[in-house]
Amino acid sequence: MRPLQGRIHLTLAEMFRLGDAHAKAEAHLFRALNLFREMDMRHWLDEAAAQLKALGHLLVVAHYNLGLFDFLKERFTQDGDA
Numbered sequence: 001m002r003p004l005q006g007r008i009h010l011t012l013a014e015m016f017r018l019g020d021a022h023a024k025a026e027a028h029l030f031r032a033l034n035l036f037r038e039m040d041m042r043h044w045l046d047e048a049a050a051q052l053k054a055l056g057h058l059l060v061v062a063h064y065n066l067g068l069f070d071f072l073k074e075r076f077t078q079d080g081d082a
Contacts, residue, residue: 002035002038002039003035003039003041003044005031005035006031006032006035006036006039006041006044006048007032007044009028009029009031009032009035010028010029010032010044010047010048010051012024012025012028013025013026013028013029013032013048013051014051016028017029017051017054017055022055025051025055026055029048029051029052029055032044032048033045033048033049033052033068034065034068036048037067037068037071045071045075046075049071049072049075049076052072053076
C-alpha cells in the first residue's frame with residue numbers, strides 16, 4: 001500500500017499546486033518524496049522532484065533526512081539549472 005500512498009500524495013500535490021494552494025502541495029509532495037525515497041522508487045522520485053521544481057521554492061531539508069537532501073541535490077544538479 002505504500003507505493004499507492006506515495007502516488008496519491010503526488011497526485012494531491014499536483015492538484016494543489018495547479019490550484020495555487022502551494023502550502024498544501026508542499027506537504028503532500030514531501031510525504032510522497034519520503035515514501036518514494038524509503039522504497040527506493042527512482043522513477044517516482046524523479047516525478048516528485050519535477051513537481052518540486054515546478055513549485056519553485058527554496059528547500060530546507062532537516063539534518064536527519066540526508067538521504068532526501070542527497071537525492072534532491074543529485075537530481076537538480078543533473079537538470080543544469082539548479
